Every structure is written in structure tokens, then in C-alpha cells.
Amino acid sequence: MDLILTLAGQNLLSPVILFFALGVAAALARSDLSFPEAIAKGMSLYLLFAIGFKGGASVASHGMDPGLVLAVLGGVVLSFALPFVAYGLLRAMAPRVSVLDAAAVAGHYGSISIVTFVALSAMLTAQGIPAEGYMIAVAAAMEAPAIVSALWLATRGGKSGGTGGAPGTELWREILLNGSIVLLLGSFFIGVISGERGMADLEPFIVTPFKGVLALFLLDMGLVAGRELRAARGVVTLRIVGFGLSMPLIGAAAGLGMGALLGLSAGGIAALTTLAASASYIAVPAAMRVALPRANPALYLSLALGITFPFNLTLGLPLYVALASAIAGG
Amino acid sequence: MDLILTLAGQNLLSPVILFFALGVAAALARSDLSFPEAIAKGMSLYLLFAIGFKGGASVASHGMDPGLVLAVLGGVVLSFALPFVAYGLLRAMAPRVSVLDAAAVAGHYGSISIVTFVALSAMLTAQGIPAEGYMIAVAAAMEAPAIVSALWLATRGGKSGGTGGAPGTELWREILLNGSIVLLLGSFFIGVISGERGMADLEPFIVTPFKGVLALFLLDMGLVAGRELRAARGVVTLRIVGFGLSMPLIGAAAGLGMGALLGLSAGGIAALTTLAASASYIAVPAAMRVALPRANPALYLSLALGITFPFNLTLGLPLYVALASAIAGG
Amino acid sequence: MDLILTLAGQNLLSPVILFFALGVAAALARSDLSFPEAIAKGMSLYLLFAIGFKGGASVASHGMDPGLVLAVLGGVVLSFALPFVAYGLLRAMAPRVSVLDAAAVAGHYGSISIVTFVALSAMLTAQGIPAEGYMIAVAAAMEAPAIVSALWLATRGGKSGGTGGAPGTELWREILLNGSIVLLLGSFFIGVISGERGMADLEPFIVTPFKGVLALFLLDMGLVAGRELRAARGVVTLRIVGFGLSMPLIGAAAGLGMGALLGLSAGGIAALTTLAASASYIAVPAAMRVALPRANPALYLSLALGITFPFNLTLGLPLYVALASAIAGG
Amino acid sequence: MDMKQAKRVEIIIEAVMERRVGQVLTEAGVTGFTMLPVLGGSGRSGHWTREGGVGRASGMIAVICLCAPHRLDRLLDALFPVLTDHIGVVSVTDTQILRAERF
């Protein structure tokens, strides 16, 4: 309990989170502070590049661990399964949300938010808690399975998702080869291959200034989340907010259990917990716009970006780290 | 006097200034060297982020100083007052400039150029002259008051500035919450809150590479200033150039006096002097386009960007530092 | 021979090359991984800025060498001469390529690829092989002469290149003052002027993170090269591929000979060899679109970007370094 | 195809006016509009480019608004005060729209 409070206090006063809060506040106050789209995309490419490579280099220096395959499998199972939980919970808490909208939302919660994962990594580094390097591969593996579940949920009653029936192989190619998965996994494998020598080359670019870039990026994410919050009025009821705050906790519980089952380290459990607790707001929304165009984007974007992301970033992460430490230590 | 010459020599041969000169030369020679708008904006966001945070962190480590409030007040007074001086001087030196144009120009000289301030900070750091961290708050506070004076000057004779009468509360909200003020003050307060621990997190991003980014940014500013200079032919007469070179000196004198009055350190006096001497080319031009659309933007942009900014950067800054050192030491 | 294999092995497993390969693979697999144009341009400005300044600073610390003028002259001769060789070779190997297209391609091979040069510099630094700092001036000097030769080749038979006859002085101004030449030479001279003191200012920005930026940039270049390769089907025959792989070797031989003749160091010879072996894909294509619009851009872009650039980056560079070391040592 | 006559209003105006133009269009009852970035241009007040600039003072944007013909007058009336004294051009073109029920 003490650890939770300490971590939460430190987290809330860390520049990274304060810049996020600044962004939210500026957007709510309708300041014209904004980042060009190209800069925002550039920073996100940098973060994927850096976090992927660091994970790979860490695997290279600790040796290829047989746990990798199991952890990836565990992550895939979570990603497939969590949408069903999310769907049931949302329909129960907010019965007015249509089947289609609930299925689309569910897909987001099964998948993951890589920025939340990056923020966790920064926190673990600051606390000196190591995590398995291959968790980055787990993150990449968890992006897509949830989309399958969401499409199944949306269409099982014969209700077409819009463009008619099952999405073609073209859509699957796009989802599996989407830029962030390719960059994350590609950097990971390059990290594995080039190992310590490669790390020495890239360290001054991807390790030293990392937290600064993250702070600047979270300022931008705060602006986007704040804008989403302002747009959410009218779409998001109190019940829906309730879902957006409770679903991450349920996902976290599942991640915690799975992490313990797999025998991961404290850092690894925290990572899996965070992945399970987080909701996608890049890959899944784009897939949903193509596959389920009739589902309301305002609903899933408000939930994932406006509610769950800020919650995880501020209160969720310290909680997950504390719980993971308790479980791994026990 | 010796100090002035040494500083001026060092300054003119520093990469930061040489890159600015390269930009001006390339633009005058009509090279197609150019920075994408997104990159230019990204660099300026970085500079605001870094300088704001550093100011705040320095306040945190020196303790909250009662001088802050007084210095902010002093800055606000200067920002309100200088436009009247600028207006009178411009009308006296170049009587053909209309009341409206003179009022618009005057607003720019009361407000501040944050890039000039950043360049001064780099110079002070290089010379090992410390300045009060809260000067960043003074800078933010000096952005807007000059706009009030300019609008008063433009409309007092019943001459409407264009969109008719006093600008609405909407305009004021925009001016006070403009992106650069929000980012500067926000980073400042985050620096104050997160203090040394936060500084340790961000230092490799905001301190170590700072001068390099500044050099690259000033290359871009040189390109913009050179373009402005080329466009200035036809708008800017010799008398107007005279105004653009003498007004910063008058502003500097006012800043110097105010700084001495407030009992600031040598670095702090140099900062206030620089703020008073510099002319806005981001916030005020945008406000003028909205509030005084009939005023000629070519005039105020040429003056602020094409004449006063290069003057301050090359000759002004060493002079202001030398004078401030003399006064504070005396 | 051993050195070649060692260097090639190290090179192919370096993160920089692996990221290039990742980019090529992602583009061939039609992933939507992509960099915003502004970010790509921003990174290339950074690389030019950094490599130019480093060259200049190195000249400053070693003293102005009379060899500079000779080396620049040698480079200019190569740039003028190589297009004739390339033209003859291409017409011989692929007779169906028109005079105009062959002339346009030839211009690219006489000129240089600055990114290949940057990759070489990184390799030399890693191997601890110093090179003359003024090679950067040689690189800049080699950009344009090849264009003259290409235009002469295209028009000597009275065949107009499109817009009719010789291009005007306006075109020459554009070519000689194109952004990359201005930035490269400008940074070089600023490096010479500001010397070690300037280097101390900029080092954390232009030296420490350099390799990381290069890796990220080469990922982008891989994406572009892969896209070019996909588009090349239908334009590029086997004979043309043969030209794209043999011409760099011929250029390299010429560069090697010239470097030995000039008495350059091993690093300097490797640099001149690389410049001669590389083909332009920024400055020359743009000039050709203006001066020889009827020449087929798909042909020269596929060759320079899709074939010769990857070849030089992966196999060419280690070969050139090994040969240069052998010659300089012999 | 179900196509209906409509007007395509294209407004090229200073970027600082972005918010105001949006408000005016919304108040004039149009169903939507789209804003495109502008790289540069030339006019009586000379040549300008967006490259390298950091402020909004000298940029422009292009606003496209498709509207039913009967809404045009109200739209132009509302737009006029915003345009007065501001740099910019407005053109109105006859066009046909798909899915006309949306306008």
C-alpha cells in the first residue's frame, strides 16, 4: 500500500505526467497550442524505434529465453479473450450502446496502447525494476488478435459491420503489417541481432534523451486527449465513463494473473498487466474505420484516448507496478 | 568597453550566429534551402519547452524568490509603456507611416521575441553569468500587455482598426492562451514543481543538445529573416530602418533601468534588457492580423524580423550583457 | 581480403544497415510504415548540417591543407568525366535505352549521393580510420559538374532536351545554389571558422546522437528504395540492373586511382572512392526534371535509389574501405 | 446516381481567421466544411511561402464548403464581415453532389 502511494506520488509529480496534464488543460481551455501532425508522427516513430531496439538489445544480452514463446502466447490469449469481457461489461453497464459499437469498443480494450507501455518502461527504469526484454514482442503480438474477436462479436448475429461480411485478406495484410507493428518488431529483431555493439552505437540517440522526448510527446498526447474529452460531451454518459475506468482494472487483473502464471519477473508482470489494462488508440481505430464503418468512432476514441489512457498513465501505472512487485515478491 | 568587444567578437564567430548569417545569405541569394514548416514549428516548441523548464528548475533549486512578483510587474509595465515610446518615435522619424501602421508596429516593440531571449540565455551560460530563473515568467508576462497599448493607440482617435471597435473577449482569450505563452509558463511551472529530480530526467534532452538545436533553428530564422528583407524593398525606407535600429536601443535602456531598479543580478538585468529591446514576430503579428487587419503586415514583419531581430542577435546581445555587467557590478 | 570480409560482415550486421534492410522489406511487403515528408527532410537537413560542420571543424584543428584545392579539382574532374563513361557503358549494355535517357542516367552517376558518404563516414569513425576533413568540400564540389556533362550528352546531336536548347542561367543558379550544396558548404565553412570552440558547443547535438539519426534516416531511405524497386518492374531490365551494379565499381576504380594520385590518406581515398561510386538521387533528378523533362524519371530513380544506393551501402562501402586501406598502406 | 445541384464555396484566407471562418460557416447553417493547408502564394501584397515559418501570422488556409443553393446567400452574407479587410479570395462554383440528403 505504501509502495502504491509512493509510486503514485512520484508518478504524478514526474515531468512526463505533468506535461501530459498541461496538454489536457491547454486543450480544455481551448489554447491554440498544437503540434504539427508530422512532428507528432515523428516522435511516435522515434519511441517505437527506441523501445523496440532496447527490448531486442536486452534480449541479446540476457540470452534468448524460452519464456519468450510462452509470454507471446499468453499475450495473444489475453488479446483474444479480453474483448469478450469488455463487450459483456459494456453491454451490462450501458445497455443503450449498440451491439456494433460495443464490439468496436471491445476490440480496443483487447489490444494495447504502446505509449502506455513506453511510460511504464520509463517508470520501471526509474525504479530500477528490470523487465524481460521480450515484453516488446509480446506487445506487438497483442495488437491484432483483439480485432478478430471484435469482428466476430460484431458479425456473429448476422449483423454486417458495414462493408459487408468478413473483411478480405487485404484488410488482414494491412492490420498485420501496420507501421507500428513492423517498426516495433523490426527494431526488436535488429536489437537482438546487433546486440551490445549496436546498442553502443545507438545509445546516445535512443536511451539518453528518451525521457525528454517522451515528455514532449505526452504533452501532445495530452492535447489530443483533452480535445477528445471536449468532443466526448454528448457521446459519453456517466455509465460509459464508469466502463472506461473499470475495464482497465479488469484487464489489469487478467494481465497480473497471466504474468504470475507465466512466472515473469516483477517488471515483466507489470508490463503484461499494463498491456492488458491499456486500450489501443492507433491501430484498432484505423482497422475499425475500415471493417466496421458504422460503429461510432467518437465513442471508442473518447473512451480509449480521453478516459482510459489518462487513467492508466496517472493512477493505473503505479498501481500495476506495486501489485506486480507484491505478487512477484510473494 | 573591452568586454563589449570581446563579447561581440565571440558572439559573431559563434556557430549559432554564423548559421543565422548563412540563412540570411542563402535567402538573399535565392537558394532553395528551406525547412519544412513542421520542422520549424517543432524546433520552436522544443526551445520553448526547454527554456521554460530550465527556468522553473532553476527557481526550484534557488527557492521561490519574492523578487519574482516585482520582476513580473516591472516587465508588464515595460510592455505597456514601450509601445507609446515606439509609436512616438516612429511617427517622428517616418511621418508618412499611418497612425494605424505605427500603432501596429508599436505593439511589436512592447512585446518580446522569445528566440532573442533564448539566444541570450545561451550566451549567458557560455559566459558563466547566472540569471534569475524566473525571468522566463517575466518573458511570458511581457507578451500581451503591449497589444492592449497598440489597440488603444490605433483606436483612440475613433479610428476603427478594421473589424470594428474593441476586439471581443474571444480575441483576448486567444492572445492570453496562445500556444507559446501556455508552453512557456506551463514548462516553467512544471520545472518549479518537479525540480532537480525532474531536471535529471530531462537534462540529456533539454540541456545537452540545446545549442545545436538553437543553431539549426537560427539557420531557419536566418532564411525567414532574409526572405523578409528581400520582400522589404519598397516598404521599408531608410527612415524606417533607422527606427528598427534605434528602437531596440531605447527599449534596452528602459530595460536596463528597470532591471537596476528591481535590483536584479547582472544576468537578470541582461535578460530584462533583451526582452525590452526585442520585438515580437510570432504572437503580436497574429494578434494584429485579427484585431487591426488594415495595418500593413509587410511593415511590421520586415521591421521585427528583418531588421531588429538580426541587430539584436549580432550586436545587441553582447552590448546588453556588457552594460548589464557594468551596472550590476557598479 | 580478410579485411573485406570482416568489414562486410560487420557492416551487414550494423544497426544502420539492418534498419535500411527493414525499410526495404517493409516497402516490398506493402506495409503502411512511412515517415512524414517533413520528418524525412528534417533528418536530411540534420545530416548535412552535422557532416558539413564536422568536416570543417576537422580542417580547423588540422590546419588548412594545400591538398584541399587539389582534391576539389580532382573531384570536379571525376564528376565531369564519369558521365561519359556511364553513358557509354549504359548504351553498350542496354542499347534500347534512348540517348536522352542514357544522358540523364549518366548525370546521376557522375554526381554523388551524400547519404552514402555519410554512411561511409560513420563506418570510418567506427573503424578508427581518419579522413581529410575537407572531403566534405570535395563532395559539395562534385554535385554539379556531372549535370553539365549530361546536358552536353543529351543535346550534342541537336536533340533538344525538352524545354528547348541550353538551360538558362536561372537553372544554373538553382543548381549551384541548391539547398544541399549551400547547407553542406555553409556548415563546412562555419566549422572551419568556429573550430574547436564551436565543436564543443555543437558536439552533443551533431556527434553523439549522429549514428542513431542515421539509422532512423536509413530506415526511411529503405522504405523509399523499396518503393522504387517495386515501381521498377517494367522499366528496369536485367541489363539495366547489370549497369546499376557495375557502374559503381567503375566509378570506384576511378575514385581510387584519383585518390592515390592525390596522395590522400586511406580514409580520404575511401571517401573519394565512395563519392565516385555513388549516384545522386536528390539534386540531379530535380535538375533533370527541369532541364531534360522528356527523360524518364522512373529509369534514373530506380537505378540510383533502388539499385546502386543499396549496393553501395551494403557491399560497396566495405569493399571501398578495404581497397583504400590496401592502396594507402602499399 | 442520386445527384443534386449544389454550390462549392472555396475560401482562401489568412490562417489566423481559421476559427472565425469556421464559426461563421456553422452559424450560417451549413452542414460542414473542410480545411486544406496552403503552401504559399502570390497576390497584390506580394509573394509568401509557408516554409520555415513558425507563426500563423503569414500563413493561409483553403476552406471548401459544399452547400445547398438556397443556403448560399445566408452563407455569403455571414462571411462578408469576416472577409472585409482580410487577405483572401472567395469563389463559388456550381457543382453536383452525391448523397444530397446530407446537405
Next chain:
Amino acid sequence: MDMKQAKRVEIIIEAVMERRVGQVLTEAGVTGFTMLPVLGGSGRSGHWTREGGVGRASGMIAVICLCAPHRLDRLLDALFPVLTDHIGVVSVTDTQILRAERF
């Protein structure tokens, strides 16, 4: 000047549909099209902006396609299924093109 009657089809649609719209247009036999970036906009589903965003889920693009009049019906028929359920507007304007042999 050799000018010929043609249609200017302007499609403002979600960025995620970029590839599909391109395929559809190509399959409908048009000789080409051009895609422009979009900064932001407003419609029945509210206001949106591209600034600061990193994903493609909420961005739009504008596609301009000039085509010979006789190709229009096939183009619109092919486009319709892509548009259904997707956010976007389409307008068709009469225009004249230079170098008509290319279309």
C-alpha cells in the same frame, strides 16, 4: 487552346480509405487522380483537426479526379460501395481540360 469538356470529381473521405479509393478509381478506368492533404473540418459528426494526431483513424484526404464525361457513370458506380457507411462528401463539377488527349 485545345480544350475539352470534362468532369472534376472531388472526394473528401477518411484517410483510412486512401488505398481503396485509389484502387476503385483505377479499376473504373480513370487515367489518374491526385490526393491532397486535409487539415481539419467539421460535419455532422463534429469538428476534427489533424494537428497532433499520430494515427490515421481520424484524418481525411481530398482526392481530385479529372475524367472524360463518358467515364463518370462507371466511376460513380464503382465509388458508391466504398462511400457507403464512410464519412465523406463527393462533388462533381463541369470543367474544361487542356491536353485532352490524356484523359
Next chain:
Amino acid sequence: MDMKQAKRVEIIIEAVMERRVGQVLTEAGVTGFTMLPVLGGSGRSGHWTREGGVGRASGMIAVICLCAPHRLDRLLDALFPVLTDHIGVVSVTDTQILRAERF
């Protein structure tokens, strides 16, 4: 509203020709023009995109020029030599302009 008949000339052309097109338009006596960025496109010479590229060799831009009808012929005559051999399309649409005294 004071509206007047005019022509909307839209030129989609290689980015390397930006300066020349501007010069030609200015020499042809138009009062102004506006340049928009282009993301990508497709034509007889295949598909291209601006993403990731650093050079100007393969990019395009769109130029919009509103002009009084009587200026059109001179404009097109001046434009023609620039277009010859260059990749690009030109369309001319009838339109109405506000504040016609400016054109």
C-alpha cells in the same frame, strides 16, 4: 452580393516547376495564385507518394488561379510551353468570385 463571372484554373504539376509556373502566371498578368501541397497520386507514369521522400524530383503541387475571363487566353498561352513535356494536368472551371474588383 457583388459576384462576377471568372475562371478557376487548377494546375497540378511537378514541384520542380513551382518557381517557373509562378513566374509565368505573374507575367501573364494574373492578380494572384495559391499553391497547395499534394500528398500523392497516380497517372500514366504510375503511382507516387510524397511520404518519406526528401527531394523535390518526384513531388507535385497544385496551383489555383482565379482570373477574369478575358485574361484566360493569355494565361493559357503563357502556360503552355511550361507544361509541354512536363508531368501535370490543367483544368479550367467557370466560377463566380466575390470582391471582383480585385481580379
